[in-house]
Amino acid sequence: MSSLIEFRDVCKLYHMGEYTVSAADHISMSINKGEFVAIVGQSGSGKSTCMNIIGCLHVPTSGTYLLDGRDVGSMNRNELAAIRNELLGFIFQQYNLMPKLNLLENVEIPLMYAGMPKAERRARAKEVLEQVGLGDKVKHRPSELSGGQQQRVSIARALAGRPAVILADEPTGALDSRTSREVINMLRQLNEQGNTVVLITHDNSIAVQAQRIIRLEDGHVIYDGDAHAPEAVVTPHLAGGETA
Amino acid sequence: MNFLETFKLALKNIASSKMRSFLTMLGIIIGVCAVIVIVGLGNGMSNYIQDSFADIGTNMLQVQVMGRGTSRRAPEEDMYAIMDANPDCLDQLSPLVSMYEPVKVGSETYKRTSVAGVSEDYFAMLGYGVEQGRGLEYMDVVNRSNICVVGKYVSDTYYGGAAVGESIKVGSTRLEIVGVLEQDAEEMEEGGNDDYVYLPYSTASRVSHTGTFGSYAVTVHTEEQAAQGKKAIEDGLYKIYGDTNAYAVVSVVELIDIMTSMVNTVMVVLTIIAAISLVVGGIGIMNIMLVSVTERTREIGIRKALGAREGTILQQFVIEAATTSAIGGVIGIGLGYVLSAVATQLIAMLMQESMTVTPSSAAVLTAFGVSAGIGVLFGYLPARKAARLNPIEALRYD
Numbered sequence: 051m052s053s054l055i056e057f058r059d060v061c062k063l064y065h066m067g068e069y070t071v072s073a074a075d076h077i078s079m080s081i082n083k084g085e086f087v088a089i090v091g092q093s094g095s096g097k098s099t100c101m102n103i104i105g106c107l108h109v110p111t112s113g114t115y116l117l118d119g120r121d122v123g124s125m126n127r128n129e130l131a132a133i134r135n136e137l138l139g140f141i142f143q144q145y146n147l148m149p150k151l152n153l154l155e156n157v158e159i160p161l162m163y164a165g166m167p168k169a170e171r172r173a174r175a176k177e178v179l180e181q182v183g184l185g186d187k188v189k190h191r192p193s194e195l196s197g198g199q200q201q202r203v204s205i206a207r208a209l210a211g212r213p214a215v216i217l218a219d220e221p222t223g224a225l226d227s228r229t230s231r232e233v234i235n236m237l238r239q240l241n242e243q244g245n246t247v248v249l250i251t252h253d254n255s256i257a258v259q260a261q262r263i264i265r266l267e268d269g270h271v272i273y274d275g276d277a278h279a280p281e282a283v284v285t286p287h288l289a290g291g292e293t294a
Numbered sequence: 295m296n297f298l299e300t301f302k303l304a305l306k307n308i309a310s311s312k313m314r315s316f317l318t319m320l321g322i323i324i325g326v327c328a329v330i331v332i333v334g335l336g337n338g339m340s341n342y343i344q345d346s347f348a349d350i351g352t353n354m355l356q357v358q359v360m361g362r363g364t365s366r367r368a369p370e371e372d373m374y375a376i377m378d379a380n381p382d383c384l385d386q387l388s389p390l391v392s393m394y395e396p397v398k399v400g401s402e403t404y405k406r407t408s409v410a411g412v413s414e415d416y417f418a419m420l421g422y423g424v425e426q427g428r429g430l431e432y433m434d435v436v437n438r439s440n441i442c443v444v445g446k447y448v449s450d451t452y453y454g455g456a457a458v459g460e461s462i463k464v465g466s467t468r469l470e471i472v473g474v475l476e477q478d479a480e481e482m483e484e485g486g487n488d489d490y491v492y493l494p495y496s497t498a499s500r501v502s503h504t505g506t507f508g509s510y511a512v513t514v515h516t517e518e519q520a521a522q523g524k525k526a527i528e529d530g531l532y533k534i535y536g537d538t539n540a541y542a543v544v545s546v547v548e549l550i551d552i553m554t555s556m557v558n559t560v561m562v563v564l565t566i567i568a569a570i571s572l573v574v575g576g577i578g579i580m581n582i583m584l585v586s587v588t589e590r591t592r593e594i595g596i597r598k599a600l601g602a603r604e605g606t607i608l609q610q611f612v613i614e615a616a617t618t619s620a621i622g623g624v625i626g627i628g629l630g631y632v633l634s635a636v637a638t639q640l641i642a643m644l645m646q647e648s649m650t651v652t653p654s655s656a657a658v659l660t661a662f663g664v665s666a667g668i669g670v671l672f673g674y675l676p677a678r679k680a681a682r683l684n685p686i687e688a689l690r691y692d
Contacts, residue, residue: 102686105599107599107685107686108686127603127604128603128604128605131598131601131602131603131604132601132603134599134600134601135600135601136601140599140600142596142689146592146595146596146599146689148593148596150306150307150310159596159597159600160600160601162299163597163600163601163602163603163606164601168299207600211601
């Protein structure tokens with residue numbers, strides 16, 4: 051199988067005054083097309099850095115990141131914007147919908163930046179909103195919806211451009227447990243339909259919903275394998291404890 | 295994302311905070327409005343000056359001969375000699391004796407009625423027509439006859455419209471009225487162009503104790519010869535007096551030019567002041583756009599994560615600033631026209647003169663262009679700030 055996402059010895063250093071923080075320390079991994087992977091770690095483990103690199107919001111300090119075979123590290127800001135638009139669908143913790151736009155217009159944003167003609171855009175936005183069960187609310191504003199519904203709009207927006215990877219950053223962080231399950235089930239469904247889903251979370255109970263877990267700590271990969279293996283949810287130094 | 299969509303988005307953002315948008319535009323509105331009204335006033339004044347002098351005739355020269363020292367020798371002969379020497383440009387001549395003796399009709403004295411001694415050509419030079427009786431004739435001048443021609447106001451008001459054959463007294467001299475002129479001004483009034491008594495200049499210089507002598511009105515054949523005619527007269531007078539201070543020749547065209555250029559200078563200064571307010575308005579737009587970029591940091595972050603290029607974000611904010619500014623410009627133009635109309639009415643009411651404040655279409659177009667341009671110019675800096683935001687930090691921004 052060909053890797054869709056491939057990290058080869060990726061390092062990311064942050065300079066904070068005199069200190070240099072290594073947020074990603076020689077990470078190598080690869081994610082194939084059609085996988086449902088959870089990247090798990092405490093805060094400070096480097097998972098946000100990984101997510102920013104996978105999302106092409108950052109480029110690695112050293113090492114190589116290949117997305118769909120393309121070397122992201124050598125791209126300029128406009129090329130990064132174009133590849134984000136083309137290959138990635140973002141789902142954020144805070145939904146990040148535009149409050150002044152209705153659902154259709156919100157979902158159309160990435161399509162607009164892709165230069166899709168208006169009629170086609172509108173049809174596609176309607177289609178994905180129906181897919182997430184909001185076909186009857188297309189003219190509503192995000193503020194008229196519940197949190198779970200807003201997160202579904204953000205899933206629809208991520209799907210609209212038919213991206214190679216759906217990248218969900220703590221998608222359940224702002225939701226109650228029942229709505230969280232709904233959202234996770236929706237992501238599983240999307241995965242079953244053939245989408246590659248990468249889920250970033252600190253929450254083991256969410257992470258185990260994926261097929262595979264990549265656990266990070268201090269910028270290193272400390273576990274990479276089946277989500278249902280017992281070692282997958284153990285944080286070695288804390289004896290499996292969850293810190294809030 | 296094409297231009298039209300960006301423009302619609304800008305309109306949406308402007309409409310979503312109407313009060314703030316209006317206050318942002320206010321500087322531009324006031325600036326554009328001021329420029330339009332000032333240019334309109336300038337045009338109105340220039341037109342007013344042109345119209346006022348058009349009455350006198352733009353082919354007219356005014357000559358004042360002071361002569362040497364206290365000599366009161368009337369040099370009409372010299373002037374007529376200069377006329378005869380330059381037939382190619384100089385057309386007609388009339389000495390002009392303004393008299394300050396009061397006018398009496400019966401036992402009533404009218405101090406506001408003007409009295410002037412002129413030649414037989416004077417009415418033709420000014421384009422005055424004779425309505426009743428006759429005008430002045432050469433023989434009246436030669437004979438120093440005690441006759442006069444009166445304006446229509448004098449005839450209508452003091453003689454019930456039948457002045458010919460009646461008599462009028464100027465100072466202590468009784469004159470026979472031989473003619474009445476056609477109405478000149480649109481509305482006849484006391485002290486106006488129609489409240490006039492004209493007598494032969496030779497009679498005037500004989501009977502007047504207080505009159506001014508040495509003034510002449512000269513016409514050239516065409517307006518374009520004004521400068522040439524002026525030079526011919528000056529050369530002629532210099533030969534006689536050998537002193538450039540002994541005479542003064544002014545053409546009406548020259549006067550119009552001088553006054554128009556004075557008005558223009560004042561208008562340019564005022565327009566520059568108004569333009570400063572446009573710049574201040576532009577800075578207001580820049581200020582609000584910078585605040586707006588900060589407020590919308592998260593929106594910018596989302597847009598960038600979803601694939602907006604830097605150029606797209608830059609374009610969005612520049613177009614928003616330009617649209618805000620241009621809308622302000624359009625409102626300013628409308629307000630400028632309203633104020634111009636109000637100013638026209640006010641001038642008519644307060645000064646009893648009709649002067650139309652006419653905004654020029656060039657000023658309107660320039661004002662609109664400048665206001666849109668200011669939006670682009672002052673919107674660029676905040677837009678560039680927005681475009682360069684780091685998407686990760688922007689997404690984290692609350």
